[in-house]
Amino acid sequence: MADALILPLGITLVGLVAVRVGIQCVTALRQQARQHEQSQMVRELLRQRIGEATKRQQQNMLAWNGYRKFVIARKVEEACDICSFYLVPHDHKPLPRFRPGQYLTFRLNIPGRDKPTVRCYSISAGPRADLYRVTVKRVCPPRDMPNAPPGLVSSYFHEQLDEGDILDVQAPRGQFFLEPEQERPAVLIAGGVGVTPLLSMAQTIAETDSGREILFFYGVRNGNDHAFKEELEQLTQGHANIRLVVAYSQPTRDDAAREGEAFHHVGRVDIELIKGYLQSTNYEFYICGPAAMMETLNQQLAKWGVATHDIKMEAFGPATVSKALLKPAASDTGTVAEATCTVTFTRSGKTCRWDAGAENLLDFAAANGIRIDSGCRAGNCGTCVIAIKMGRVAYATEHGAELEEGTCLTCIAAPDGDLEIDA
Ligand SMILES: Cc1cc2nc3c(=O)[nH]c(=O)nc-3n(C[C@H](O)[C@H](O)[C@H](O)COP(=O)(O)OP(=O)(O)OC[C@H]3O[C@@H](n4cnc5c(N)ncnc54)[C@H](O)[C@@H]3O)c2cc1C
Known part of the structure; x- marks a missing residue:
């Protein structure tokens, strides 16, 4: 009887063990499959990362040190006293990608000048592997000094340079750029020729189908100064995420008939106009234009509650960099420039x-009869770099030019205590 019971019990136990082993096998197989799947995912992720890194490396390798030769392929008038120059590399090799908003630095041998002259011009179009475009406004003498000579380099570009001419150009640089991959909406605010880096940003958004929401304000005096009219309109067509608002501060009689078509507002691009188009302060703001416009908007946006780090500005040189715009000078140590130092x-x-009233070391040197070469006078081109022999400097603004340790950009630096420089 007992034997009769033991046999089926044994069979049942063997069966249970078999089922358990079976379950364990299935679980192990599932685990293996999961691990395989995971390792495939990891491999795919790694493959992607390596691909991206290689692409980045290739792009970086395409950038160049120093100056590279470019040929002016096209010269196009965009508006009154505003000309675009399409530049192709003389060596026909592909160009590195730039970040939309960056600029090129030019070294020009202008007849009658004993030394080359350096100036920066923002790239005014979206990314292309075969050419860059810059757009130059002819600079007139200041209103209160009508007899002063007109702008040296801008006049040279307009009057002397033509298609086929060759220029020395540094690789794209600058910290004023927009990330097309980001999702936060951005407000672009341009005044006059300050439209150049912002147009490049908007075109990049359009061409890469980034989908980032862009509200683009462009202020000019009237229709004669309205550059890139068709290009800007084309940007908005087919890209629901890009909206354009053009303001004429002094429309001509001819312009008046085209309100609503060529432009949308009479007046300047001011905080009230901007607020009228925005639901909140939660945007990134990119501003480039005349000093007065940038100063006022910077203050008004901050007062409205826009975070300081969300307001990004590009100054086109000494004429557009005023003391009010610059942050208080602060050095690495956080101290401010001393008035009593030597x-x-x-x-x-x-x-x-x-001299506590001096704006920077470059001007201070000139006032004391010491000449230091300079270019953009905005901390961007690196022409005025001088070695520091002793002491420290403080900067009034962020600089675009890369700096070696122990050197300073005299055009935007002030001493932070007693200082010795190699000039
Ligand atoms: C990052 C960056 C990007 C830029 N992007 C652009 C851009 O996209 N497009 C653009 O057009 N500009 C741009 N600029 C500005 C550009 O670099 C030049 O500053 C601008 O073209 C003026 O240079 P210039 O040689 O013609 O004038 P300058 O010769 O430097 O003269 C400047 C002013 O001083 C006056 N002046 C000259 N000599 C005297 C004198 N003896 N006494 C009194 N006044 C005098 C001139 O009449 C003129 O009004 C950019 C600048 C920077 C820093």
């Missing part, structure tokens, strides 16, 4: 008491 120009053998 600056020693070691090569010239001169020690001078720092």
Whole structure:
């Protein structure tokens, strides 16, 4: 009887063990499959990352050190006193990608000048592997000095340079750029020729189908100054995420008939106009234009509650960099420039008491009869770099030019205590 019971019990136990083993096998197989799937995912992720890194490396390798030769392929008038120059590399090799908003630095040998002259011009179009475009406004003498010579380089571009001419150009640089991949909506605010980096940003958004929402304000005096009219309109067509608002501050009689078509508002691009188009302050703001416009908007946006880090500005040089726009000078140590310190120009053998009213070392040197070469005068082109022999400097604004340790950009630097520089 007992034997009769033991046999089926044994069979049942064997069966249970078999089922258990079976379940364990299935679980193990599932785990293996999952692990395989995971390792495939990891492999795919790694493959993607390696691909991206290689692409980045290739792009970086395409950038160049120093100056590269470019040929002017096309010269196009965009508006009154505003000309675009399409530049192709003389070596016909592909160009590195730039970040929309960056600029090119030019070194020009202008007849009658004993040294080359350096100036920066923003790239004014979206990314292309075969050419860059810059757009130059002819600069007139200041209103209160009508007899002063007109802008040297902008006049040279307009009057002397033509298709086929060759230029020395540095690789794209600059910290004023927009990330097309980001999702936060952005407000672009341009005044006059300050439209150039912002047009490049908007075109990049359109051409890469990034989908990032863009509200583009463009202020000019009237229809004669309205550059890139068709290009800007085309941007909005077929890209529901890009909206354009053009304001004429002094429309001509001819313009008046085209309100609503060529332009949308009479007046300047001011905070009230901007607020009228925005639901909140939660945008990134990119501003490039005349000093007065940038100063006012910067203050008004901050007062409205826009976070300081969301307001990004590009100054086109000394004429558009005013003291009010610049942050208080602060050095690496966080201290501000001392008014009582001395600056020693070691090569010239001169020690001078720092003048608290001086804006920067470059002007201070000039006021003391010491000449330092300069270019953009905005901390971007690197022409005015001088070695520091002793002491520290403080910067009034962020600089675009890359700096070696122990050097300073004299056009935007002030001494932070006693200083010795190699000038
Ligand atoms: C990052 C960056 C990007 C830029 N992008 C652009 C751009 O896209 N497009 C653009 O058009 N510009 C751009 N600029 C500005 C450009 O670099 C030049 O500053 C601009 O073209 C003026 O240079 P210029 O040589 O013609 O004038 P300058 O010769 O430097 O003269 C400047 C002013 O000083 C006056 N002046 C000259 N000599 C005297 C004197 N003896 N006494 C009194 N006044 C005098 C001139 O009449 C003129 O009004 C950019 C600048 C920077 C820094």
